[in-house]
Amino acid sequence: MTATSGEIFAPFRRLSRAICRISTGKMVAASLFLWLVFAALINGRPFGIAGLEEITGGATVPDMTFSTNPDQVYAVIDALGEAGRAFDLTRVIPLDLVFPFTYALFLSVAITWVLLRLLPLESPWMGVNLLPLIAATADYCENAGVIAMLLAYPARLDAVAMGMILMSGVKFTFLALSFGVLFIALLVLAGKPVLRRGDA
Secondary structure, three states, X not given: OOOOHHHHHHHHHHHHHHHHHHOOHHHHHHHHHHHHHHHHHHHOOOXXXXXXXXXXXXXXXXXXXXXXXXXXXXXXXXXXXXXXXXXXXXHHHHHHOOHHHHHHHHHHHHHHHHHOOOOOOOOHHHHHHHHHHHHHHHHHHHHHHHHHHHHHOOOOOHHHHHHHHXXXXXXXXXXXXXXXXXXXXXXXXXXXXXXHHHHO
16 A cells, blocks of 8 residues: 555654744744854864864865865865864764754744744645754764764765765755745744734
8 A cells, every 4th residue: 555645744744743832932042042052162162163173274074165076075084184083073073963953943943933923833834844854864964974984084985975965965955945934934024014004
């Protein structure tokens, strides 16, 4: 027996509804704070990218260089040097195992909080609150690829490098979509009082 489209998408609808249930103003504020804390940690020093760049003289992590082929990925990994690769593996990556969760949580609940003020709960458009989860899933896959390449170095894992490049593209695409949805929804919500006054 083949599954119907309704059965296939049912888990995603349940997940979207679960996000709706936790999307309070307090959750938006708390998740924003958590995201900003980890953004500062992962981009700053002593454990983040700024600390890494001090060691490497400016070379940064592979998943922030927008490479298009394995040779470019490995040029970045080579440029890190032994100390930089060890720092990335033991300092930056542990933070990056939490960071995707923080931005996915914030974006999902923020998008949901705004949409609940614009749309009925049953609206199929509420499903856009899952976009940040796609970005975070791709981010975790990307991180797994980086970990594998760093652990295998100096041996090359070109297939893994291509997978990392693909996941990087998915991550940034769905992050852009998530921020775009949030921005547009906020604009519409802000414009509702103006529209009401215009109708009066």
